[in-house]
Amino acid sequence: MHETDMTKALILTVKDWYRSQAESVKIEKIHLIVGQFTCVEPLSLQFAFEVQTRNTFLEGVELIIRNIPLIAFCHTCQQEYKPEIGLQYSCPDCNSPMEDIRSGRELKIDRIEYSSITNDCNGFSRSKGFSRKAPTVY
């Protein structure tokens, strides 16, 4: 159920970006980064996104989720380790508690792929060809 609310948050954030664009755009793909140590279940999020964007400006937009594993750093052993979610979070070698999370807490919109609706053919487009790394807009 909480994916419903997470999706709401996602839609709100994207809407903010969408409205801040000078010209109208069509969003095609949204790339998300979701850490393993969050309350978000990627599959449920996909589903919720599909349902909640029906008949909105995001209908049909593809949601691409990249999972990031939980990685902690043990300062005693001076090394990274992967805590076993649900079982053990302390360092498997020395039992120090998990204090320094290096990755796994991410919940972010990495980037948005979009196309311009106003087809300006006179050379004013902001990017040439099928550039995948156009200048940052936000």
Place this chain on the structure above:
Amino acid sequence: MHQTFDAALELNLLHANQKGADHNREHFDRWGITCLNIMSSPGAGKTVLLEQTLAALRDKFNIAVIEGDMTTELDADRLRQYDVPVIPINTGRSCHLDSKMVAGGIHILEHQHNPTDLDLVLVENVGNLVCPAEFEVGEHAKVALLSVTEGEDKPLKYPVMFQEADCLLITKTDLAPYLDINLDRIADNVRQMNPKIKIIYLSAKTGEGLEPWFDWISNLVKQNAVNQLARQI
């Protein structure tokens, strides 16, 4: 020709909620209020603990409650007995409070009560161990409750809330003798992922452990008031 552009956002998914939470906290700071976000699974004892807390601390601090876990109007009525503002939030079907809902509560505080007179706002979140931890509402500290009846392994299975909490209250300790549970193991499991957390064992029924909880709140309110003043100068 079809051109696609790429906008690197690198924005937190909860950006909008976070902005709202920061805004709420600015209000609290301006009014000199400390806000606590109180979270647990349903039935861990949040409302009963709030009642005890109001009874014990209302002479010391001016307190208001933002109630997001209303099963019925009865919960709010139970709290209103203590003569403090109780603002119920209609969370609809949402499984947690978000900063916008709490902003609604702050708006009511601002217009129907005198927020500059308040010292402490207690927010009772929706009963749920998973999501509330991800949605900040503008609190200065997070308090998680875990009742002894829920079992030792809950923090391992629902780690995010316990990893984020500043204070853990292990509640209903009066029931421990009837259960096959190792109280130390609950604490150990939580400290595995959050070694700095303050842990207090208490029973709202017998009153055992309530004093350390009241002390923890009192210290936090005083410390926070000092910080808020320092920032205004």
